[in-house]
Amino acid sequence: MRQELITPTILKRVTSRANLAIILLVGGMFCLFRFTLGPPGVSVSEIAFPFILLLGHLVFSPLPWQWTGDDAPMAGLGRGIVQSLLFNVAWVTLILSVHQVAGPQRPRDLREPPPLSGPEGPPPERGGPGREQRDRRASPIVGLALVNVSFALVFGWVFADKEATEARERSMAGLLRQSRSRALQNQLEPHVLYNALSGLSELVYEDPLAAEEVITRLADLYRMLTIH
Structure with missing residues (x-):
């Protein structure tokens, strides 16, 4: 797909009522899950974040599969995977970084008991095994980024293949109209x-x-x- 065709494709994708309904439905389910299991005091940014992330998937995920530079509707499998990984890592990291910086910082739960000291359970010394175990734990934001990059890879391929099929059908319909026109002209x-x-x-x-x-x-x- 050429560059001049990407913008109309994005506009058609984001103005589809079916796509917007899916975003509202899935985003609402994430918000309901957050209200049910998460701590109280949900901010506006936390409510809007699932919808923004889903909209980002709708807009950006199919693009690396559709970027070919020629008239081909979709990139090959190898090129598409490489482009998708690089592009999706970039935009997912950007969105999650902005959310981390702009989102509210929650204080530590006051109901959590303080670290034990003395014979019952002295805190681990600095540089001890407890610190090494904490350092080995991955941040939740890293796991969220990996999940979204993997989802964007698969979702982008599925959606790009769907739009490529629709483009081929429109092309075949155009050729059929031209053949009918030639038949009428011959008559x-x-x-x-x-x-x-x-x-x-x-x-x-x-x-x-x-x-x-x-x-x-x-x-x-x-x-x-x-x-x-």
Whole structure:
């Protein structure tokens, strides 16, 4: 797909009622899950974040699969995977970074008991095994990024393949219309039209009603030619 076709494709994708309904449905389910299991005090940014992330998938995920630089509707498997990984890592990291910086920072839960000290459970010393175990834990944001990059890879391929199929169907429909137009034009070649008008001039005197019907059909035929 060429660069000039990408913007109309994105606009068509984001203005589809079915796509927007899916975003609202899935985003609403994430918000409901957040209200049910998460801590209280949900901010506006936390409510909007699932919808923004899903909209990002709808807009950006198919793009690396559709970017070919030529008239091909979709990139090959190898090129598409490489482009998708690089592009999706970039935009997912950007969105999650903005959410981390702009989102609210939650304080530590006051109900959590303080670290034990003394014989019952002294805190691990600095640099001890407890610190090494904490350092090995991956941040939740990293896991969220990996899940979204993997989802964007698969979702982008599925959606790009769907749009490529629709583009091929539109191309075939256009070729069919052109073939019909050529067939109609062949029927109105000069000698064919001359014979039809000669027979029509005789039919006017013999059967005026039939001649009127033939004239109407001939006018409809010309109208179809102008449409095609």
